[in-house]
Amino acid sequence: MAETITVKPAPERYPEYFDIVDDVVNKLVEWIHTKGLAPHKNALAFVKTLTIVRAFNLYKSINLLLRTDHWEDAAIIARSLFELLLNLEEVLREEDTCEL
Numbered sequence: 450m451a452e453t454i455t456v457k458p459a460p461e462r463y464p465e466y467f468d469i470v471d472d473v474v475n476k477l478v479e480w481i482h483t484k485g486l487a488p489h490k491n492a493l494a495f496v497k498t499l500t501i502v503r504a505f506n507l508y509k510s511i512n513l514l515l516r517t518d519h520w521e522d523a524a525i526i527a528r529s530l531f532e533l534l535l536n537l538e539e540v541l542r543e544e545d546t547c548e549l
Contacts, residue, residue: 459518470512477505493544500537504530 460467481502489495507530514523 456518458516460516467512467516474509474512477508481505493540496540497537500533504533507533 456462486498486502489498507526511523511526511530514520514526
């Protein structure tokens with residue numbers, strides 16, 4: 450009979466990385482949920498704020514999936530985070546011509 454191989458969960462294999470991620474998530478929770486978000490001066494400020502919240506939610510999702518070794522699904526969400534960055538870059542490139 451073949452021996453089974455057990456692998457420790459990702460946080461036990463790479464505790465230093467998950468410590469950093471936990472620090473980032475905790476700080477973002479403090480900024481977004483505890484201190485609250487600043488009022489929006491215009492539509493562009495609103496888009497920027499919601500983009501930050503969306504990026505934070507994606508980051509938390511990636512972290513949760515990596516903690517349980519679902520790296521394949523985390524890669525898909527990381528791609529979504531990258532596409533969000535590309536979209537925001539495009540919006541900010543035209544910031545001077547945006548309708549406020």
